[in-house]
Amino acid sequence: MNIKYKGKNYSLEQGSTIEEFIKKYDIQKEYKYIITIAVVDNNLKELTTHLYEDANVELLDISSKDARSVYMRSLSFVFLVALRKVSDKAVCKIEHSLSNGFFCDIEEKSNPISRHYVSNIYEEMKKITDAGLPITRSELDVEDAKEFYKNDIHKLGLLDYRKDEKVNIYDLDGYKNYFYGYMVPSTDYLKIYNIRLCNGGVVLLGPDVNNPDKLTEFKHEPRLFSIYSEAKDWAKTINIPTAFELNNAVKNGSYHDIIRYAEAYHEKKICEISDVICRDNKKIILIAGPSSSGKTSFSQRLKIQLIASKKRPISISMDNYFIDRDKNIPDKNGKRDFESLKALDVEKFNEDLDMLISGYEVKLPVYDFITGKRKDDTDTIPTKIGEDQPIIIEGIHGLNPALTEAISSAYKYKIYVSELTQLSLDEYNSISTTDVRLIRRIIRDNSHRGYSAEATMDMWDSVNEGERKNIFVFQENADIMFNSALIYELSAMKKYIEPLLEEISPDSPYYKEAKRILKFTQYFLSIDDESDIPNTSILREFIGGSKLVD
Missing domain, CATH: 3.30.980.10 (Threonyl-trna Synthetase; Chain A, domain 2)
Incomplete structure (x- = not known):
């Protein structure tokens, strides 16, 4: 039997395991880290898998996610x-x-x-x-x-x-x-x-x-533990701790109430955050979180609650504080890192914020993404805020102290938004929050931008790396964490995600990942009637029908 590995052919007795193949040719010594899984003809296989016919084999060590x-x-x-x-x-x-x-x-x-x-x-x-x-x-x-x-x-x-x-x-x-x-x-x-x-x-x-x-x-991570514990307690309150109870709710029709409870819980939490901002008269609201956490919908809903509390919030986009593109020095691979804090004019950003909260007029910059430079501000209308106008700033560096180092902490309120699912498959098989965010992202990219599932998956590792460097390391700096997970969302997203993943062909480099997610989503019954999901729901940002996000 012939095994093709790293472009070379190896002879192996029929019926041998992948582990025996590794030992026969002393392959582990080629790897710095322990090998724990193999890819055989683009399918993940355990090392105890027996091989009975010619195959292409790739071996993965623990530096890989799988x-x-x-x-x-x-x-x-x-x-x-x-x-x-x-x-x-x-x-x-x-x-x-x-x-x-x-x-x-x-x-x-x-x-x-x-x-x-x-x-x-x-x-x-x-x-x-x-x-x-x-x-x-x-x-x-x-x-x-x-x-x-x-x-x-x-x-x-x-x-x-x-x-x-x-x-x-x-x-x-x-x-x-x-x-x-x-x-x-x-x-x-x-x-x-x-x-x-x-x-x-x-x-x-x-x-x-x-x-x-x-x-x-x-x-x-005391803040993160606290938000998980709160989510777990709430899941127990409505008796949906695992996929089993959620499926029962879908089967017997009580999921309509579950949707209403989940959405009301979100609204209650956003209202509580708004009340704290108003009570403490916070001037600058910094919002950060990983991709597909629903930050944009959250920001809009927070804005509505602040207005209901007689505030007149304004938003400032950090994108307008990019340095000129030619000043963003490429790395050794020739790539410019636009997610680095160094890609922003932090000094100008702090200067403008300080002037605004001090009561002065400021001509806020506008960045031209076509030219890669800041636009001329000759015709820019100056911005001035009143006592009742907190500034909402959403961006990946919101929790990084270096972003607003010149601003007193007394003025700032930092919010971390993330999908921290409280649901599990059973007592030993939890649900990855990263997987849920990826599902959200694939659906949104397809419906809003026309991207295939493969296109989104192709950039996902890079997105995750940026999150590890720029977001997760600062999450405990937040004054409060908002959990954007909705306990019913996997059932609601099932009918959207499965057809997109099923389009991925067996020869695609993302086939095994698509197959893994499909194995996971099979455990959920689909919610087909979306009439109870409000058009202001965070989930609408991904499945469509949002009145808050284009």
């Missing part, structure tokens, strides 16, 4: 097995990303979560990974899987919507469970990890995203 996901999922499995060894009475839910890792909520009445408790879990994890125990996969028919999970209503509910006839069940040291995604072959692949006591639970840490041979740094 391989890192496999690593962290496998590490989560080890954590759960270790927890069971420490206490078989503990109930754990892997909830969301936090502090550069996964937050795991542990409940055990008789044994409070302490440093000693966490240390015991770590020691058990160390025994498991040192032992190099196999993580085996077995395939069950859907009906057999339902029998296996007959006492778990959430997994039973998910299995009703699987399109595949088989369900993968993983086994580690006698503990069996289903996970959404692939695993490494054995626990000795997992060398870099730690766990930390945090907010009454545990944060599971793995390799650093930028330096995968090192442990990621634990970063305390």
